[in-house]
Amino acid sequence: MTWTDCSIVHLQRRSTASGAALLSKQIIARFPEDPHDHRQCFDEAMNTAENLCKRLGLKLTAQRRRVLELLWSSHKPLGAYEILDMLNKQGAGAAPTTVYRALDFLLSNGLIHRIESLNAFVGCAAPDKEHGGQFLICSSCGLTAELDDDGLTEEIRDRAAKLGFDVKKQTIEVSGLCPACFVPNNK
Ligand SMILES: [Zn+2]
Numbered sequence: 001m002t003w004t005d006c007s008i009v010h011l012q013r014r015s016t017a018s019g020a021a022l023l024s025k026q027i028i029a030r031f032p033e034d035p036h037d038h039r040q041c042f043d044e045a046m047n048t049a050e051n052l053c054k055r056l057g058l059k060l061t062a063q064r065r066r067v068l069e070l071l072w073s074s075h076k077p078l079g080a081y082e083i084l085d086m087l088n089k090q091g092a093g094a095a096p097t098t099v100y101r102a103l104d105f106l107l108s109n110g111l112i113h114r115i116e117s118l119n120a121f122v123g124c125a126a127p128d129k130e131h132g133g134q135f136l137i138c139s140s141c142g143l144t145a146e147l148d149d150d151g152l153t154e155e156i157r158d159r160a161a162k163l164g165f166d167v168k169k170q171t172i173e174v175s176g177l178c179p180a181c182f183v184p185n186n187k
């Protein structure tokens, strides 16, 4: 189920009602400060991926690692063909099928998410934690933040159940403006 342009009123309400400590656990990736130490984001993401693969006995081959590294080169989602172009510019000369196979592996093991509304992929900072996908996507610069809000998940499940609908998977994609792109009217 993909919802676009849905309201973030619940999130704001919950953040004030349940306090900052609870909310921080519900944020997988915030919008990055500009500038920020992206090397740290990158290193942490690659370490987490390596540890997860080791623990689950999965092979993070050179090609899979390269694709994951490209996705972590920023916090902006990348399309498969952008990844292919980047690989070719690096002289890696990959075929589209190789890229798709690497993306499939990364997706099925939770290391990346697919952003349907952009037909693009983004690295996940918490692949070792089971979660759906709640994304805030900046329509101006493409930066993406990720939430994992159980309250929101349950609210959707409850409302769907009232319609006799059994939710299997929830992906929420909210489009809007990130803190760097948003200019309040009164400024
Ligand atoms: Zn970063």
Ligand SMILES: [Zn+2]
Pocket: 028, 113, 124, 125, 126, 127, 131, 133, 146
């Ligand atoms: Zn995630």
Ligand SMILES: [Zn+2]
Pocket: 138, 139, 140, 141, 142, 143, 177, 178, 179, 180, 181, 182
């Ligand atoms: Zn932005």
